[in-house]
Amino acid sequence: MAIFSRGKRSNDRAAEQTPDVPATERGDDTRAAEGAAAGETPAEPVPHVGISLSTFGQPAPAAAAPAAKRPPKPRSQAPEVAPVPTETLPGLRDNTLVAATLATLPEQPDGVDLMNVARQLLQGHLFLRVKGDARALIAEGKNLPLAMATLGEKKFALAYSSGAALQASVRADGDTATSAMGQPVIAVIRHVLSGDYDGLVIDHASAPARAVLPTALLEKMVENFDEELTLKSLLAGERGPDTAARVAQALTHAKLWVAVNRAEEDGPVGVAESRSSDGSRYLEVYSHPLEVVAGGRGDQAAPITGDQLARSLRGDANLTGVVVDPRGPFLRLTRDDLAPVLALAD
Structure with a gap:
């Protein structure tokens, strides 16, 4: 892990692909029509993730090719309510919904697995690690040197869903001269998009309960969201x-x-x-x-x-x-x- 101040935004973006896996909601799904074109997600090392975003916010096209039939991939049953709030570190209230979703990830998550993490990010907060005392730096009007990871030439901001994930990060790098601060999820995403980052990694030291979200996906997340996140907050809350x-x-x-x-x-x-x-x-x-x-x-x-x-x-x-x-x-x-x-x- 390296610590850096925020830079300017990069033009690099992850390629978009289309996964083809079954739904997760409870009950029997019925519709007058079903099936759309789906492509293969190529096998590439992390941090590439297959995503399907080209139709966000768009009505159905005039015609679509039927989807190829594949054996269903088991998915966990959709939770009706969010997990009970926890504090795995005293004073830091975990984003239990994001943490619980990360905990269900397989060793090799596919695009749909990671999009399910992304959708759960549309509520609550995340934690950031800062080199030094975050409060003192803010009081002095200084830039916050945030934790960042690199993979080849790509740079990823790091964020955490819980106190436990923060502890795992400290154990992994041994850097105890850091502090944590909670930020609304949307503020974190906008910080990544305005900086020289290729994406955001959630709970990077907690494999397999971690997710790599490319900037292409983060951009789509903020394109069509409610500034108040009203529905997501109500559904995720008590x-x-x-x-x-x-x-x-x-x-x-x-x-x-x-x-x-x-x-x-x-x-x-x-x-x-x-x-x-x-x-x-x-x-x-x-x-x-x-x-x-x-x-x-x-x-x-x-x-x-x-x-x-x-x-x-x-x-x-x-x-x-x-x-x-x-x-x-x-x-x-x-x-x-x-x-x-x-x-x-x-």
């Missing part, structure tokens, strides 16, 4: 009696997407739904395009407004409600819960 009402109210004005696809070339475009064990139908609604792409089904993210969502619900009386971010943490809302949304159609 649930209470008013959570459903707060999420429903957020759906009236927040940026939203649905997952669209077609089963065959020239076939109709379908919108993804989930069905519970009792047959109830829930329209899948997403807080960010990355939530759609991370399913690995070849779906595309199509934007939808609160008004359009209200009309969709009014137009199909058999829809029980919606499920928000079905890959977890998720929340199912019934028509009664969605009264503020339905009122938009009146």
Whole structure:
């Protein structure tokens, strides 16, 4: 590990590829159409990661080639709620959702594995290691020399999901003359994008529970996000009696997407739904395009407004409600819960 001040932004970007792996949400997925073009992710050493980003925020094309069928890859069941907050170092509240997602990574994560880490980063904070006393440096108005790693000619900023990951980093390099500071995730990502970095490494000394996110993916993360991260924060936070009402109210004005696809070339475009064990139908609604792409089904993210969502619900009386971010943490809302949304159609 090396310690450097922030430099200016590099023009190098990781190449985009398209993984093809199955979805992770709970319940039976149903749609009028399914399948889209998918390519192979080439075998290259870390830090390259295959990503599928070209369709973020775009509606379905006029036609798409059917996806090649492959054996399903087992995925963990989507969590309904985020893990209970922890402090593995006193005074440092872990980002338990990111840490828990990293803990599920295999020895050789694929693009979808890493995009699932990326989508969980759209809430909360990360920790940064600083050479010296971070508070003193800030008070003196000095640049913060942040931890950085290099691989060949590429440079990566380092960040940590928890106190335990920070401890692992200190044990790995033996540099105890450092301090930690927590920063909102979006501030960390923007710092990386404004500097001379090729990406961000989360928990670099905690293999295999670590992730390398190239700048191409970080750029897509901030292209279509809600400045307040309202939905992600509500879903990742502690649930209470008013959570459903707060999420429903957020759906009236927040940026939203649905997952669209077609089963065959020239076939109709379908919108993804989930069905519970009792047959109830829930329209899948997403807080960010990355939530759609991370399913690995070849779906595309199509934007939808609160008004359009209200009309969709009014137009199909058999829809029980919606499920928000079905890959977890998720929340199912019934028509009664969605009264503020339905009122938009009146």
